[in-house]
Every structure is written in C-alpha cells, then in structure tokens.
Amino acid sequence: MLPPGLRCFLAVAQAGSMREAAQRLRLAQSAISRRIQQLEEDLGVQLLERGARGVALTPAGEILLHHGREATHLTERLRADLDALRGVRRGHVVLRLVESFAACGLASALASFRTAYPAVTLDIAVVGSAAILAGLHERTCHLGIAFNPPADPEVEVLASAAEPLAVMLAPHHKLAGAATLTLAELAGMPLVAPSHLGSSRALFDTACRAARVPIRPVLETNSAHVAAGFVADGKGVAVMVPRVLALHLEQGKVKAVPLADPLLNGSRIALLARRGRRLPAAAEALSASLARVLEQAA
Template identity: 35%
Template sequence: MIDLRQLRYFQAVAEELHFGRAAARLAIAQPALSRQIQQIEEELGTPLLRRTQRRVELLPAGALLLERSRAIQQELARTLADVRRTGAGELGKLTLGFIHSSTYGLLPSVIRRFRQLYPGIELELHEMPITAQLSGLVRGTIDLGLLRVQPGPPELEMAIVMPDPFVLAVPAKHPLAARERVRLKEVAGEPFLMFNQAEAPLLHDRVQAMCEQAGFTPEVVQRATQLHTMVGLVGGGMGVAVLPASARNLHPRQVRFLQIADKADPLHVALAWRRGHETPAIRSFRKVTEEVAAAMMP
C-alpha cells in the first residue's frame, strides 16, 4: 500500500524531473529516493517515469498520479486545518434551543456577534419552552439551551448568563404610571394578568408566590403564556402584571415598567448542556453569550 510519504517522494521527482534535485529537496540520499520510486511502480504494476542518462520524463500514468497526489495533499491539508479549527471551537454545527423572551434583546445580539467571530460554525435555532429544552438536551436533539434557571435533570449542567429581575407592568394611564418604584401591595385588588401555569409554570409560580408574600392573592382576569402577549394586554388596559424585566426590550408605548420594592430573587437566564458534552463549539457560544450579556447589563 502506497503511503503519503511515498506520494510526497514521487511528487518531488515528478515536479523536479531530476532525481538529484528532488533528493536535495527532500533531504534524503538519491539512491534511497530511487528505490522508493521503484517500489511505487512495482506496487502499481506500471512505470511512472521514463529515465535516460540526460533527463527524466513523466509517463501518462505518472502525470495522472502527480495530479491526484497534489489533490490528496491539498485535501489532507484542508482536513487537518478543519480538525484544528473544530478543536478550537471555530468550525462545526451547533443546535440551540431558546425561549421566546430571549429574542427581545439577548439572543439577536449574541447571534450577530457569534456569526462575526465564528462564521465556520453552522447555527441551527429552535424556539422551545424550558421543559422541552431540558428534555431535548437529555435526548441529544439539541446541543445547547438558552433558558431560565429552574431545577433540571442531573444529566445537565447550567451556567448563569444574566439576571432578569421582575418588574410591574401597568398601563400608561394607570395612577402609578409616573412612579419609578412601587410595592406589590399597592396593586392588591386590581385586575391582574397572570402567566398560564401549565405552559409557563416557572413564571406563574414565582409571580404567585411574590403576590402572596406581599399579602394578597392576585385577582386574575386573564392568563397568557408569551411575554409579548402579556405586555400587549397590559397596554390594552386589561390589568397589571408582574413580568421579567426583559419585557422592556419590547418598547411598548402604552405600558410603563416600574421597579418592585419588595425583596424578590430575580430570574436568571442561563445556558444548559449535557454534562460531559461541552464541545469546543459550545464553549465558543458560551464565551460570546457571556460577553454580550455583560455588555447589556447596567
């Protein structure tokens, strides 16, 4: 079987058309080079060169081998370069699950920056609820999840990217709209918009607990799942809502967002992946996400 070293030897002779110059180029003895070429011809069962005392000429079989040898060497060089780039997190494919609310600010900026820095990594995006992301990560149908922190399977690892504190959203003409900061008990008894527990359990349970800690049970007049739906309903005057601060990135004209004075832990946006499966591409995406998130935080 002819190996890459022998192809390199033949290529040198075929390009120089002189055994002495080829041997000097390869830094080997000329007799050794001649034996290598003879072994290649014996292996192939056909002469590749016509040798005379004055010159060396390529035969048709030799010309074909030279052409293919160059192509093999070029493809090998590209393959090795791609392997190095893949190992450095600069090449490959990454399948990302993401929550809808991340598209309001963080995710578009991350994607833009990631594609600038890592154009060799194909990014496949799937909008998915948190529970679907956790399941997809365990099954291996997605490589990485951009989600809100909540208890997950032990097979997964999570890295917090940025906090997302709660704010109170009120209609622009609400009596509290001119305030910057309120306590939740100030909206006790008002019509309340609440996240659907079945489809957004984390947000529902956190908001419900905040209201109860403030001393009241919210009088829910409408339930919804998506953040933009909640914001739209508040802007329509249907009621008030406790929302993640990322809702501000929607820039609704008919809604005011007020800080909540009550002590409450913020939500956290995080990246999640299968334990032991943090690939170079995942590390590259993590790095970009953390840098973009840090630049967005006040």
C-alpha cells in the same frame, strides 16, 4: 456519521411520529420507514410499535435509544476534536431558549457570532425552561438559556444574569410614577400573568402565596404581543420579565416598575449545558458569544 437507519430511528424516537421526523430530516416518510425496517431486520428485533396516533418504543427500542444517544455523543466529540485541529469553519448548533432572551439579547449574540462563523448553521427554538432542561438531559440540544433553572447535578451553569419580574403598565397609568410596587397594591387590578406553562408564572404564584395576596389574573398568555397590547391600551397591568417587552419599552408604549418582593427580585436567567458533555467547537463559540451578552446584562 451515524448509520442512516440509526439516524432515522433516533429522529422518530425524539419526534414521536414518522411524519415529524420526516420533516426534520427532510426525507420522505416511506424512506424513513424503509430504513428503520431494514435496521430492525439487521438487529433481529422490533424497535417501534406503529399505531394510528404515532409510534411507541418497544423494550428493544428503548435500549437502542440509550445506545444511540451515546453514539451521537461520541460522534460529537470526534467532530469537536477535528474542529479544534482546523479551527471553527463549519458545524451545526442546537440552542433552546426562553422567550425573554429571544426578545432581547439573542440578536446581539448572533450578530457577533455570525460575523465570525458564517458557515455554522443554527437550530434555535423558543421553549419553556422545563423543555430546555429535558433537551440538555437527552442531548437533543447543545445549549439552553432558561429562567430560574433548578439546581441539577447533570446541568452546568455557564453564565447567568439577574432577571427580576416587574410590573408592566401604560405610561399614563396612575401607578406609572411609583418607584416600586408591592403585590398588595396590584390586588383587585385587571392583571396579565404569564401562562402556567412558564417558570415565571410558577414563581409569581409562589410569591403571591408567600405574601398572602390573592391575585387572580384576568388574562393568562404566553404571547408578549398579547400582553403588550393589553397593557399599552391601559386595560390593566402585567407582571412579567421586562426583557420580554424590550421593544415596547424602547418605543415608550409601556413602562416597567420594579416589584418590592424578594422572591420576584431574585430570579435569574442562565446559559446552560449538560455537565461533562464536550461541546463541538461551533457550540463552544456560540456559548462564548451568549455568555458575553449575559455578562453585559449582569
């Protein structure tokens, strides 16, 4: 319901380039460029500075971006009101989530949701917790599932569950029979840790400093498959969220041993939405399905 020129401008502002915006909107770059040029002529200002490395917003573009996001929010509220009148028949929901829930939990939530609302389309991507919070702030996603999100006055926690880190190791590993393990017991072992891009790595590093245990991972990765292969071959151990390796745990290729550390045991995974934002009916329905899965995990 947004004017075509404004819709194209918002897509370019979010993507940072005409090319990526064209892919998202499934339009030719030339068509997007023409619509934005027409919008600039109508408004009498330059909105974008075009360069070899992409585009940047002018001061006028920054102002339009703010008002454009507000217009998008109002459009969503209108659709939510109309959807409430006729029930959830259609809609489009944008969800951003961490890999652990994508690996274990998402399929169950989507199965029940898709059965009830087959006409609703979804945009789901795995990103880091910081990107999820940014997306909620900027209203580029309806819902987010993040690991250990910090308190944020603009973000509401709709549901949560415990998400402790654990030691992942091969079933034949010498420590596989332990009831719990300490960080000190992992010192000196070949260890896999999440990459610095994730919130779980920041938590792990904080716990090591608090315990005064100098652990330097031999491998850092954001890939569950890389970590599972390293661990299953008995080359070392990994400290990560067990949910990430749920399939490998079910198949018996790896084993999870709890960590006796209050910091690492107190982490949580949370379903988030922007506070005060009225979600479309389709997003509300997906939120309920995701919340049920988290409550079952809790």
